[in-house]
Amino acid sequence: MMSLKKSARHANRSRKTGPSAGRVAHAASTGLHRNRMKKTSARKCVFFDRDGIVNKHPGPGYVERWEDFKLLPEFVAVLRAVRKLGFDAVIVTNQQGVAKGIMSKEAVDRIHRNLGATLRKKHLALLDIIYCPHYEGKCGCRKPRPGMLLAAAKRHGIDLKSSWMIGDDKKDVEAGKRAGCRTIFVGHAEKAPEADFRVPDMSELQTQIANLISLG
Ligand SMILES: [Mg+2]
Numbered sequence: 469m470m471s472l473k474k475s476a477r478h479a480n481r482s483r484k485t486g487p488s489a490g491r492v493a494h495a496a497s498t499g500l501h502r503n504r505m506k507k508t509s510a511r512k513c514v515f516f517d518r519d520g521i522v523n524k525h526p527g528p529g530y531v532e533r534w535e536d537f538k539l540l541p542e543f544v545a546v547l548r549a550v551r552k553l554g555f556d557a558v559i560v561t562n563q564q565g566v567a568k569g570i571m572s573k574e575a576v577d578r579i580h581r582n583l584g585a586t587l588r589k590k591h592l593a594l595l596d597i598i599y600c601p602h603y604e605g606k607c608g609c610r611k612p613r614p615g616m617l618l619a620a621a622k623r624h625g626i627d628l629k630s631s632w633m634i635g636d637d638k639k640d641v642e643a644g645k646r647a648g649c650r651t652i653f654v655g656h657a658e659k660a661p662e663a664d665f666r667v668p669d670m671s672e673l674q675t676q677i678a679n680l681i682s683l684g
């Protein structure tokens with residue numbers, strides 16, 4: 469996996485020690501808060517999909533520039549709630565636009581660096597931001613495959629069974645389930661009947677989040 473500054477080193481480490489070894493070797497990560505990594509005691513974590521959950525969904529295209537990244541206030545509130553409940557937070561996002569040449573890895577990294585900084589100003593920490601830059605079917609990290617969650621668990625010592633995946637696409641729910649997490653789907657309930665919980669939109673997620681994850 470790649471971090472912003474130490475891409476190569478991360479890639480090597482993931483290749484040698486990652487749970488899915490080569491299959492997830494190229495997923496990219498900002499590597500935020502790497503100094504907080506610990507392997508001995510398991511963390512519980514909420515994994516968040518990005519587009520449609522963290523930021524306003526760009527529609528059929530991609531968010532190519534930070535200037536077009538519209539952070540959702542509901543996400544900020546949800547993140548604050550999960551952190552208060554003792555969960556770490558990791559964003560896991562498919563960004564196939566990189567493979568298609570629509571945007572560069574540097575552009576995605578810049579968006580994620582700015583996102584991390586914006587949240588830090590609100591005294592909110594993300595443990596990591598991980599993205600899959602690959603074409604569908606070419607890797608183990610693109611959701612619905614669970615590679616990004618498994619890699620995060622390995623890297624940060626996350627207990628997946630105590631963790632959650634929240635997303636607005638069926639693929640998010642499937643990736644979460646395959647990783648052994650409980651799942652919350654945001655959107656029309658019939659689109660992801662297999663999710664453990666479903667809420668219609670981010671505003672309802674904001675209202676329900678504390679109840680849902682403390683029940684679970
Ligand atoms: Mg999404």
Ligand SMILES: [Zn+2]
Pocket residue numbers: 494495600601602606607608609610
């Ligand atoms: Zn991938």
